[in-house]
Amino acid sequence: MASRPIRIAGSSGSASDRRHAMAAFAQAYNDDPVDVIIADYMSEGNMAVTGARKVDSASAGPLYSDSNPLSLTAPAFEASFLEALEPALEDLARYKIKVAVNAGAGDTEGLYRIVCDLIKKKGLTIPVAWISGDEVLPAVQNALSSGTSKFKNVYTGEILSDWQFEPIYAQAYLGGLGIAEAFSKGAQIVIAGRVSDASPVIGSAYWYHKWTRDQLHELANAFVAGHLIECSTYITGGNYSGFRQLESAGWDDLGFPIAEISKDGSVVITKQKNSGGTVTVDTCSSQLVYEIQGPYYYNSDVTAVLDGLWFEQVAKDRVALHGVKGAPPPPTTKVGITAKGGSQAEAYYFLTGLHIEDKARMLEAQLRKAMAAYSKDFTMLTFSVIGSAVPDADNQNAATATFRIFAQAKSADALAPKKFLRPIIDNIMQGYPGATFHMDFRQGFPKPFFEYYVALLPQSDVQHKLYFRNEDTTIEPPTVTKIYPERQPSSLGPNISVNMQNFGPTERVPLGTIVNARSGDKGSDCNCGFWVRHADEYTWLRNLLTIDNIKVLLGKEYDTTRRPKIEVERFELYNLKGVHFLFRNLLDRGVNSTSSVDFLGKNCAEFLRNRHVDVPVKFLNRSRL
Known part of the structure; x- marks a missing residue:
């Protein structure tokens, strides 16, 4: 089996990605076979929201749902995965294609049970496993109480005890070896919560090629391959600054990517046959630089060293990855801690034609005075102009900019309509010439928001487990790790300057x-x-x-x-x-x-x-x- 590269398809890059790719990959198996389909549904945005839903579903506020866009009690897992999975199931069963996703979010076991029920109702036989261990609030609390960690924020440098918010949920980023173990035991679908975005690819390649933990070069290349396809069409022309080059071939249906990973760790990135978009050195470069934070790229299973990386166009829509070096993983993993931040509200005015800056200054001065009695209870109040008016525009929309009023407070009552929205609306008759507010006031009513705190947790404090066929298997943390400096290498400019x-x-x-x-x-x-x-x-x-x-x-x-x-x-x-x-x-x-x-x-x-x-x-x- 492992004499050829494993072909891993990236079918989703977020909870809001198009949902047809999983079924399309499965249906096209005879003409364009893939071994594993992965999908990434997690982000720092929905980690906080789904975590809060699990703690208190009513507090999480509305999140998009096809059945009820304003539901306050949506599930704590990513339901969009079910929309992608359901039409693919027959072909997945027929061709034995494996699937690994991190859609479990705050309720991985709940999603697992729904998937099993869906498969059963269709009369199919598809073994399903699920991964736990990412929910770590007790571990964080234990470490705080015992004094073993201050949980320094990796972004701001503050320590958790000084954070003004009360943690309600915490999720750690898991590696891919739980997924690898599930596949090796016979699972066909593996559902995880917060494994890292690239972990499904790492786990798939590790299983397929029967790698060991000390094969850092191979793991690092699989890790980077996972990063390259984790955002689906971001590597085939989506979110790409050279997008205009793609217009002649069509922008309307960019193809989803495939990573081909060989036993020695060699990687080639390609895409679905007969699909839109393109895979080039530039589109791969675009995805590579996205979301990295320095020359060292950390995962629970391996550290990838990126400073010597380069791409080679080996054929049309086929790009080879070169120059990745592997190093031991850190002894810690990233943990995201969620807290209720309070409430926020916003409203908009439109500014048209001449003297936009002066109109904005007038409106801001008026609104600050109108809200002065209430804004002392706001934790944030900002005024900003979005866009600009085109000079001598030949249509009114082009001559219009948007003025945004944004506020946050610890309580919803502090942003009640009489304290925020009403003063904004009531100002219109003394406003700037042409004063017009946006008539959709829904964003002007207070809605909850969440604070998110990121720190590091020892991997040894994480109870990473696989559940499959009524058995649970503990996934041990790596035994060989390396402690890295808090800050990555940085240079003010080039080593050798030129005129x-x-x-x-x-x-x-x-x-x-x-x-x-x-x-x-x-x-x-x-x-x-x-x-x-x-x-x-x-x-x-x-x-x-x-x-x-x-x-x-x-x-x-x-x-x-x-x-x-x-x-x-x-x-x-x-x-x-x-x-x-x-x-x-x-x-x-x-x-x-x-x-x-x-x-x-x-x-x-x-x-x-x-x-x-x-x-x-x-x-x-x-x-x-």
Whole structure:
């Protein structure tokens, strides 16, 4: 079996991904066979929400559901997995394709039981296993009470005892060896909670090739392969700064990816046959720089060293991965701790035509006064203009910007309509010329939000278990680990600087004219990677994108008064022709509680690509993105 590479299909990158891919992969088995279908449903956003649902379903607030979009009592697992699985079951059973998902969220056993019942009702025979151990609040509480850990926040540096919120739920990131054990025991579908995004791929390759824990090179390559396909079509043209190149082939149905992993750890990334999108060095580079936080990439099973990584286009829609090095995993794993943060509300006005900034200043001054009697009980009140009015626009929408009012408070009563929404609405008659508010007031009513705290927990404190055929198997933590520094290596700029005038005449244009980029969130941190296509462009890019220069490009986003303090770390991916940055605390507490509309950090890259810099004309004469 293992004489050929294992083919692992990525069928979902989030709980809101399209749901047809699992069935499409299974149905196409005869023409385009895959051994395992994986799906990633977990994120820091829904970890907090589903965890809170498990503790108190009414507190979690509405989350999208096809059956009831406003349900306050949705399940604590990711129900969208069932929509993907159900139409695939007959073909999964027919072709014995294995499935590994992390859709269990806050109720893995509950999802397991529903899946077993669904299979039984269809008269099929598909063995199902489930994984536990990710729910670790008791372990966190025990370590706190015994004094064995202060649970320092990996993003802000604070310690858990100083956190002003009361933890209600905690989930640790598990590795992939529970999944591997389940497959080796005969399971066909494995349902997990918070295993890491790449763990289903690690576990699948480990099982298929009968690897051992000390094969760090192979594990590291499988880990990076898992990162590459975990976000589904993010590697075939989704969230891709070179997206305009794909229009001629069609944007409407990007194909889902496949990782081919050989016994020696060699990896080739491809995609579904006869599907849209593309797999190129650039699309793979785009996904690689997404969500990493330095040259060391940590998992419970292995650490991947990325600084020498590069890609090779070996055929159309086939890209080989090279240069990954393996190192022991850390003795700890990441743990996300959830707390109820309070309530928040927001409302919008529209500003049209001339003097947008002055209209915004007038409205803000009026609203601050109108809410002065109540805002003392707010923990946050912000006013911001989203977008800008196009000068001399030929239609009214193009001449309109949005003004956003956003508030948070410890209690819902502090944001009751008479204290937040009513003063905003009642201001309209004394407003700026053309004053118009958004008539959908639903976001103006208080709704709960959650705080999310990320720390490290010893892997030995995690009770990682597999449940299959009325037996449970303990998955032991790794015995060989390595302690890594808290901060990853960072450089202010290139080791050897060059005179930028040596590149010849320049034109002041957006950075993104020739530079690709992608960004993403990890808690309150935002990462952003940039890369170019030619060696001389990389020499220029390395010298342009120093830490000092990136702070200038961040503009007002680099707010030196913000607490926790925004910090910038930088490292270079030489073989990828890339420069990567970690913007610590740029996202204001992360997805569940941030005041930013870029709550996932995905638009930071596009903001920076839009900043104007002096680009050598000879680069512009080659081709533009």
